[in-house]
Amino acid sequence: MDAPKNLFVTRPALPPLSEFIPLVEKIWASRIVTNFGPYHVQFIDGLRQYLGVEHISLVTNATVGLMLASRALGLTGEVITTPFSFVATGHALLWAGLKPVFVDINPNTLNIDANRIEAAITPLTSGIMAVHCYGRPCDVEAIEDIAKRHNLRVIYDAAHAFGIQHKGRSVLNFGDHAVLSFHATKVFNTLEGGAIVSRSVEAKLRIDRMINYGIVDEQTVESTGFNAKMSELTAALGTVQLRHIDSYIEQRRQIDVRYRQLLVNIPGLHFVHPPEVAPSNYYALPILIGAEHHRSRDELYFRLREHNVFARRYFYPLVSDFPMYAEPQGREPVMPFARSVASRVLCLPMFPDLTEGEQQRIADVIRS
Numbered sequence: 001m002d003a004p005k006n007l008f009v010t011r012p013a014l015p016p017l018s019e020f021i022p023l024v025e026k027i028w029a030s031r032i033v034t035n036f037g038p039y040h041v042q043f044i045d046g047l048r049q050y051l052g053v054e055h056i057s058l059v060t061n062a063t064v065g066l067m068l069a070s071r072a073l074g075l076t077g078e079v080i081t082t083p084f085s086f087v088a089t090g091h092a093l094l095w096a097g098l099k100p101v102f103v104d105i106n107p108n109t110l111n112i113d114a115n116r117i118e119a120a121i122t123p124l125t126s127g128i129m130a131v132h133c134y135g136r137p138c139d140v141e142a143i144e145d146i147a148k149r150h151n152l153r154v155i156y157d158a159a160h161a162f163g164i165q166h167k168g169r170s171v172l173n174f175g176d177h178a179v180l181s182f183h184a185t186k187v188f189n190t191l192e193g194g195a196i197v198s199r200s201v202e203a204k205l206r207i208d209r210m211i212n213y214g215i216v217d218e219q220t221v222e223s224t225g226f227n228a229k230m231s232e233l234t235a236a237l238g239t240v241q242l243r244h245i246d247s248y249i250e251q252r253r254q255i256d257v258r259y260r261q262l263l264v265n266i267p268g269l270h271f272v273h274p275p276e277v278a279p280s281n282y283y284a285l286p287i288l289i290g291a292e293h294h295r296s297r298d299e300l301y302f303r304l305r306e307h308n309v310f311a312r313r314y315f316y317p318l319v320s321d322f323p324m325y326a327e328p329q330g331r332e333p334v335m336p337f338a339r340s341v342a343s344r345v346l347c348l349p350m351f352p353d354l355t356e357g358e359q360q361r362i363a364d365v366i367r368s
Ligand code: T4K
Pocket: 008, 009, 010, 011, 012, 061, 062, 063, 064, 085, 086, 088, 089, 131, 157, 159, 160, 180, 181, 182, 183, 184, 185, 193, 194, 310, 314
């Protein structure tokens, strides 16, 4: 008998190739292939409308976006952040020459616990980099209040937060900058890519120069900028993906509903997000495996792998546990909630074309 098909934690949603090819032909004919060409402009317009944000700059990926946003804001010294994220969040700070200071998470939202931020502020703190983990909004009002009172800048790592609304407006409108990822693994993807959302036209202009070596004009360079420009091919793909994003999210919603039916009443298996939490983009399907489950989280992870189901422990280990973040002995941050969640979390396959049969297969392995 053939081995069952590999089911990965995610699979990029791609539009019909026939929709993309005519755009590639136009790019080939025009020879305008990068440096803020017509598809770049068109993609920005589409995103502004879809997301409900004013000022957007396109970048090659979110990691570089986070790094450049930190530089553009002139952050120095220490930046308060969450340990429960993909390693890119911390790495972007290190690349910007900053020291990440890790603060524990709220065990319900898995986002940085705003109530613990003030205790971590020192005279060296210049900013906060918070993550809307799995697309669930941070406590943006509390963070804004703290930032105002302590004169700190705020960057949201919104890699997971495409299309997320908070109290009737885009969550991307909070903070000095919010940074999206359009990586293949994301709800909205352009293979690689990302965007930086700015609060003002001046801030956007600073970012636009920052992603183009700091160039103002042929004779003027205002900052030590970088090259983070999105190519025309990527931007063109983005314009096509925008036509399909609503259906991708709807398919994800249906998968989320089915998982909750298939995995109901399993002792020790808890969904991170209650079903009533809305609106979501259904970026991931994180579950927590507690002591009452008949397997540990890692036993379940390996059991699924034996059946060709490649669930992932996002985010384990904690960012703060990687060697480049090590603190001298006795000065390690104490973060019991983040540590506990990292030891129990498992993200199940979640992508638009996951079939009912495949979901049943995953549920059968978990129950067996
Ligand atoms: N901030 C946060 C909070 C993030 O989660 C991320 C990225 C970033 C910042 C940085 O964003 P970017 O700089 O990437 O724009 C993946 C992604 O590479 C990464 O973008 C993502 N977060 C992270 C959560 O997941 P890996 O190393 O776990 O990916 P990988 O290659 O193991 O892929 C996961 C599964 O996806 C594979 O098992 C199969 C499937 N897959 C993957 C790719 C790349 C495909 O089916 N096709 C593909 O082309 O990091």
